[in-house]
Amino acid sequence: MSYLPRSGPMLVDLYELTMAAGYFDHHITDDAVFSLFIRDYPADRSYFIAAGLADVLAELKDYTFSDSDLNYLKRTGFFTDPFLDGLKDFRFTGTVRAMPEGTVFFKDEPVLEISAPLIQAQLLETILLNTIGFQSVIATKAARCLHAAGGRGLIDFSARRTQGGDASLKVARSSYLAGFSSTSNVLAGKLYGIPVSGTMAHSFVTAFDTEIEAFRAFAKTYPENSVLLIDTYDTIKGAENAVKVAGEMAQKGQKLIGVRLDSGDMVDLSRRVRRILDDAGLKDVKIFASSGFDEHKISQVIEDGAQIDAFGVGTKMGVSADAPYFDIVYKMVHFKDRDIRKLSPGKVNLAGEKQVFRKTDENGNYTEDIIGLKNETPSASARPLLETVMENGKRTVSEPSLDDIKKTVRESLSKLDKPYKALKAAKAFPVTLSDRLRRVQDA
Amino acid sequence: MSYLPRSGPMLVDLYELTMAAGYFDHHITDDAVFSLFIRDYPADRSYFIAAGLADVLAELKDYTFSDSDLNYLKRTGFFTDPFLDGLKDFRFTGTVRAMPEGTVFFKDEPVLEISAPLIQAQLLETILLNTIGFQSVIATKAARCLHAAGGRGLIDFSARRTQGGDASLKVARSSYLAGFSSTSNVLAGKLYGIPVSGTMAHSFVTAFDTEIEAFRAFAKTYPENSVLLIDTYDTIKGAENAVKVAGEMAQKGQKLIGVRLDSGDMVDLSRRVRRILDDAGLKDVKIFASSGFDEHKISQVIEDGAQIDAFGVGTKMGVSADAPYFDIVYKMVHFKDRDIRKLSPGKVNLAGEKQVFRKTDENGNYTEDIIGLKNETPSASARPLLETVMENGKRTVSEPSLDDIKKTVRESLSKLDKPYKALKAAKAFPVTLSDRLRRVQDA
Numbered sequence: 001m002s003y004l005p006r007s008g009p010m011l012v013d014l015y016e017l018t019m020a021a022g023y024f025d026h027h028i029t030d031d032a033v034f035s036l037f038i039r040d041y042p043a044d045r046s047y048f049i050a051a052g053l054a055d056v057l058a059e060l061k062d063y064t065f066s067d068s069d070l071n072y073l074k075r076t077g078f079f080t081d082p083f084l085d086g087l088k089d090f091r092f093t094g095t096v097r098a099m100p101e102g103t104v105f106f107k108d109e110p111v112l113e114i115s116a117p118l119i120q121a122q123l124l125e126t127i128l129l130n131t132i133g134f135q136s137v138i139a140t141k142a143a144r145c146l147h148a149a150g151g152r153g154l155i156d157f158s159a160r161r162t163q164g165g166d167a168s169l170k171v172a173r174s175s176y177l178a179g180f181s182s183t184s185n186v187l188a189g190k191l192y193g194i195p196v197s198g199t200m201a202h203s204f205v206t207a208f209d210t211e212i213e214a215f216r217a218f219a220k221t222y223p224e225n226s227v228l229l230i231d232t233y234d235t236i237k238g239a240e241n242a243v244k245v246a247g248e249m250a251q252k253g254q255k256l257i258g259v260r261l262d263s264g265d266m267v268d269l270s271r272r273v274r275r276i277l278d279d280a281g282l283k284d285v286k287i288f289a290s291s292g293f294d295e296h297k298i299s300q301v302i303e304d305g306a307q308i309d310a311f312g313v314g315t316k317m318g319v320s321a322d323a324p325y326f327d328i329v330y331k332m333v334h335f336k337d338r339d340i341r342k343l344s345p346g347k348v349n350l351a352g353e354k355q356v357f358r359k360t361d362e363n364g365n366y367t368e369d370i371i372g373l374k375n376e377t378p379s380a381s382a383r384p385l386l387e388t389v390m391e392n393g394k395r396t397v398s399e400p401s402l403d404d405i406k407k408t409v410r411e412s413l414s415k416l417d418k419p420y421k422a423l424k425a426a427k428a429f430p431v432t433l434s435d436r437l438r439r440v441q442d443a
Numbered sequence: 444m445s446y447l448p449r450s451g452p453m454l455v456d457l458y459e460l461t462m463a464a465g466y467f468d469h470h471i472t473d474d475a476v477f478s479l480f481i482r483d484y485p486a487d488r489s490y491f492i493a494a495g496l497a498d499v500l501a502e503l504k505d506y507t508f509s510d511s512d513l514n515y516l517k518r519t520g521f522f523t524d525p526f527l528d529g530l531k532d533f534r535f536t537g538t539v540r541a542m543p544e545g546t547v548f549f550k551d552e553p554v555l556e557i558s559a560p561l562i563q564a565q566l567l568e569t570i571l572l573n574t575i576g577f578q579s580v581i582a583t584k585a586a587r588c589l590h591a592a593g594g595r596g597l598i599d600f601s602a603r604r605t606q607g608g609d610a611s612l613k614v615a616r617s618s619y620l621a622g623f624s625s626t627s628n629v630l631a632g633k634l635y636g637i638p639v640s641g642t643m644a645h646s647f648v649t650a651f652d653t654e655i656e657a658f659r660a661f662a663k664t665y666p667e668n669s670v671l672l673i674d675t676y677d678t679i680k681g682a683e684n685a686v687k688v689a690g691e692m693a694q695k696g697q698k699l700i701g702v703r704l705d706s707g708d709m710v711d712l713s714r715r716v717r718r719i720l721d722d723a724g725l726k727d728v729k730i731f732a733s734s735g736f737d738e739h740k741i742s743q744v745i746e747d748g749a750q751i752d753a754f755g756v757g758t759k760m761g762v763s764a765d766a767p768y769f770d771i772v773y774k775m776v777h778f779k780d781r782d783i784r785k786l787s788p789g790k791v792n793l794a795g796e797k798q799v800f801r802k803t804d805e806n807g808n809y810t811e812d813i814i815g816l817k818n819e820t821p822s823a824s825a826r827p828l829l830e831t832v833m834e835n836g837k838r839t840v841s842e843p844s845l846d847d848i849k850k851t852v853r854e855s856l857s858k859l860d861k862p863y864k865a866l867k868a869a870k871a872f873p874v875t876l877s878d879r880l881r882r883v884q885d886a
Contacts, residue, residue, distance in 0.1 A: 007608040007609075007630060008630075010629050010630040010633060011602065011608045011611065011612075011628070011629070011630045012602075012628075012629050012630070013600070013602055013603065013627040013628065013629070013641055014627050014628075014629050014632075014639045014640060014641035014642075015627065015641035015642050015643055015644055016644075017629065018641065018642050018643065018664075018665065018668075019643055019644060019646070019647040019661075021664055021665075022643070022647060022660055022661050022664045022665075023647075023650070025660070025663065025664045026660050026663075026664075028650065032646075032650070034646070068633075069633065072632070072633040073629075076632065076639060078639075078665075078668065118650060122644075122646060125603065125644070125646075126602050126603045127608070129603035129604060130602065130603050130604065130605060130607065130608060130611060131607075131608070133603070133604055134604075134605070134606045134607050134610075137606075157456070159454065159455075159456055159569050159573065160456065160568065160569045160572035160573050160576070161572060161573065161576055161577075161768045161769075161771070162573060162577070162606065163577045163580075163605065163606035163607070163610040163613075163762065163767070164573065164574075164577050164606070164607060164609045164610040164613050165450040165454045165570070165573060165574070165609060166450075166607045166608060166609030166610065167577075167606040167607040167609065167610050168454065168573060169454075170606075170607050184456040184457050184458065185454070185455075185456065185457075186453050186454070186455050186456070186457050186460065186516075187450060187451075187453040187454045187455070189457075189515070189519065190453060190511075190512065190515040196457045196519060196521075197457060198456055198457035198458035198461065199457075199458050199461050200458055200461065200462055200465070201458055201459075201462060201565075201568075202774075202775075203462070203475075203477070203565060203568075203774070203775040204462040204465060204466075206775055206778065206783045207466070207471060207475070207561060207775065207778055217465055217468070217469050218462075218465050220468065220469075221461075221464055221465045221468045221469075222461065222464075222465075222521075225461075225521065315768050318768075319606065319762070319767040319768050320767075321767055321768065324606070324762040324763075324764055324767040325604045325758050325761075325762050325764065326604075328604070331645075331646070332645075332646040332649055332650065335649070335650055340649045
């Protein structure tokens with residue numbers, strides 16, 4: 001049975017539709033501009049990685065209400081027949097300007113702007129916030145893990161504890177684009193072409209009478225692809241059993257790939273296991289580790305001298321446990337001929353249709369961002385980050401591959417100075433407003 | 444376009460399949476028993492609400508690999524043709540024993556046990572952990588909000604910031620069964636029959652030249668169903684505008700339902716707005732509030748004297764922000780004729796096929812749980828909580844309605860003493876092991 005990751009326009013807060021009904025009744029059909037941005041950094045963060053645009057554009061391509069949707073809406077009693085008749089022909093016909101997936105961005109910066117007839121632009125609020133918000137949460141968390149790992153491998157192990165099955169797919173994709181090398185999630189492998197990895201769990205070991213029998217059985221099935229889990233009973237004895245089996249494999253011309261630790265003191269155990277492997281001449285056998293890793297634990301065990309070659313990173317990355325959501329919002333910033341601010345306490349927006357301009361130094365390193373108006377050029381050398389990706393409801397650029405996006409992330413992060421990437425954010429990247437944008441706010 | 448919330452057996456960690464391939468190669472086809480349980484309480488929690496079983500049983504009913512799945516698996520290079528041929532006929536033919544959705548349960552207690560041929564039982568790990576884990580996380584969080592609200596209404600507003608679209612559906616369902624009255628999520632309304640609610644956002648107000656024009660326009664479209672959002676510019680002036688519009692509606696025989704606050708000091712503003720409404724003779728007009736509510740903020744504003752009739756609860760409930768995952772695990776506890784423990788440090792399991800028995804006092808209040816063996820009766824008066832819901836791969840009980848489950852939650856929570864429901868968990872509910880189960884552990 002195939003999995004369909006699209007939800008269509010019914011995945012919407014009811015008020016988007018009741019407001020639409022209000023606009024419809026009052027013949028309000030003018031174009032509006034809405035801006036999607038993150039109001040503030042959660043604890044420890046000082047940058048974000050944009051993700052989710054591919055899903056948004058896939059949704060918008062065929063964003064229609066089915067007859068069954070319309071029948072349901074009628075049954076709710078909230079809507080008139082003329083309004084529902086109008087929804088039959090509902091299509092997205094507007095313009096989407098967005099930062100490409102993988103772009104590093106900062107708070108207050110629009111990561112996406114929609115320009116469309118008011119009803120259309122309004123209806124997209126829920127799906128845009130949800131899709132870009134969640135996937136950027138995960139891509140950002142994964143990028144932090146990458147930074148902590150300092151070149152060691154990272155594997156997404158989160159499928160079992162993400163917030164639903166769909167979330168597990170988005171996590172596999174978002175962590176891969178942020179720099180993870182593979183995922184344990186088979187469906188994500190199939191859907192996105194991400195390399196899959198994983199070998200055995202404790203239950204495999206306990207299904208045999210002894211650990212070494214389990215190891216031998218697994219090595220027989222996977223003579224070229226075995227990573228043995230060595231902590232089911234006692235990690236050190238497990239390592240010794242793995243050495244025995246590696247020796248037996250070597251006699252057949254086979255090679256053990258690695259061992260995995262999943263509990264206990266990772267620093268001490270990894271060092272002892274490394275020594276056991278090295279003493280047996282198994283310098284190429286890698287040590288994988290899993291169990292509660294996130295960027296902080298990865299950084300800590302490396303600092304403490306752990307001898308780990310790759311980390312399986314699961315739950316805490318897969319739900320972004322310390323920051324499971326961003327304060328991402330979608331606000332009308334222009335309507336008819338007016339730039340619009342909302343003035344509720346603590347919830348001020350930047351009015352106007354905008355662009356984000358990035359300044360770099362002579363080495364290409366990021367020095368400053370300027371949020372300006374869409375049609376200005378506040379600095380000749382600054383590069384605009386928002387690209388038009390959809391016009392009149394049609395895509396205007398081709399979809400980058402996941403590996404292209406991965407490259408974007410890698411390059412972007414290499415141009416961001418270290419203090420902004422610290423696990424405990426040390427300082428905020430300078431983001432200023434252009435004079436023209438500032439004047440719009442004061443108007 | 445319709446939404447398909449099922450994922451099938453490809454939503455699985457690769458190692459479940461590589462282990463299965465190992466079992467296949469070694470002709471290991473014996474039955475195993477696996478136990479699903481939560482190892483510990485996250486901060487502040489002292490009980491859990493079981494949720495997600497309906498989705499699990501729906502998945503298992505038709506748990507098959509498609510040709511395209513098998514082709515993908517072949518391409519990964521991990522599997523032999525004989526193994527993949529075997530997967531063509533893969534079906535779930537085992538037994539599922541589970542606590543009904545809505546059951547209150549505690550740490551270490553199996554919320555579900557699977558008895559099935561080893562490969563089948565093993566393959567279910569990812570989907571069981573993900574489905575029951577996530578939905579129980581949300582049902583538990585929502586039950587805490589319900590407790591804090593003390594009878595006031597709760598509406599799920601989380602769709603925009605859940606971890607994906609599928610998550611938003613599961614959150615709507617899990618919060619509804621835990622006692623929420625409705626959801627803003629239209630697709631959840633359609634799929635689950637949950638009442639939907641919601642009226643207007645700030646963008647509606649800013650789409651008109653003045654706030655009162657926006658209110659009048661909305662009241663015209665929704666003469667019987669308007670809740671006016673009054674904080675776009677100034678909450679007190681917004682309340683005064685709402686009073687004016689309510690007066691105009693009254694002259695036409697219409698009635699304003701309520702006003703909504705979405706920013707600022709909720710205690711002070713709700714009291715001032717209540718006075719403004721009451722002074723205008725609008726005692727029936729309700730005050731709704733939203734903006735960052737969770738159980739703690741709800742409890743705080745009520746304690747501080749807020750005059751709020753119903754809360755829109757969004758992000759923090761929808762991702763269970765303070766505890767976005769449970770330490771839920773799925774462990775083999777019996778295989779062939781052996782009861783199985785795993786002994787890794789800090790990760791000990793209870794061996795044996797189990798049952799949970801609940802003791803109550805003369806008023807039906809919960810006094811103690813006993814985890815025992817499946818086939819024992821440790822106490823004549825204790826009620827077993829795990830029911831057989833599937834046998835030989837077929838459902839053995841009919842699916843309860845969502846409102847039946849809601850009733851189960853309400854009744855269960857009413858029988859749980861207050862200290863266990865405190866927002867800062869005061870003490871742990873007594874859970875003991877039966878003598879016979881204890882002997883199995885010591886064997």
